[in-house]
Amino acid sequence: MAETVTKKVEALAIPVLEEIGLELVEVQFRREQSGWVLRLVIDKQEGVSLDDCAAVSREIGQLLDIEDFIDQAYNLEVSSPGLNRPLKSMADFQRFTGSKAKIKTIEPISGEHVFVGRILQASEETIIVEVGRREVTIPFAQVSKARLEVEF
Numbered sequence: 001m002a003e004t005v006t007k008k009v010e011a012l013a014i015p016v017l018e019e020i021g022l023e024l025v026e027v028q029f030r031r032e033q034s035g036w037v038l039r040l041v042i043d044k045q046e047g048v049s050l051d052d053c054a055a056v057s058r059e060i061g062q063l064l065d066i067e068d069f070i071d072q073a074y075n076l077e078v079s080s081p082g083l084n085r086p087l088k089s090m091a092d093f094q095r096f097t098g099s100k101a102k103i104k105t106i107e108p109i110s111g112e113h114v115f116v117g118r119i120l121q122a123s124e125e126t127i128i129v130e131v132g133r134r135e136v137t138i139p140f141a142q143v144s145k146a147r148l149e150v151e152f
Contacts, residue, residue, distance in 0.1 A: 005029040016059055025081045036074035041081050048080035087146035093122035100149040105142045
């Protein structure tokens with residue numbers, strides 16, 4: 001059920017967000033301690049403002065009221081991805097080339113599942129990450145989860 005809701009919300013939200021110059025990073029629909037939460041994570045090149053979040057909340061909230069496909073009561077939350085932004089697509093890896101990331105793989109590569117390093121290159125099918133003093137080539141199809149890492 002949650003997966004169906006997230007897919008429908010993605011299909012509804014992407015055209016609206018693109019029209020106002022925003023990107024949909026992630027949609028979550030899950031039960032939390034306070035009840036059901038529909039969370040949209042948005043981004044743009046120069047960063048997301050509070051006004052961006054409020055505008056998206058209004059627009060998407062109205063569309064969700066009209067479409068009315070979510071049976072449970074829920075709270076709508078719209079936020080920026082924060083410092084540890086998820087990397088979901090090849091375009092994300094390309095955009096953040098040069099940044100530090102933590103990448104988890106489905107299958108081990110050279111006996112490891114987790115790689116923390118600088119993204120050196122991202123092509124159609126592979127990501128090259130500098131981990132310590134070595135370069136690791138990770139097939140994009142093997143990425144199970146990836147996030148930017150904060151550098152201090």
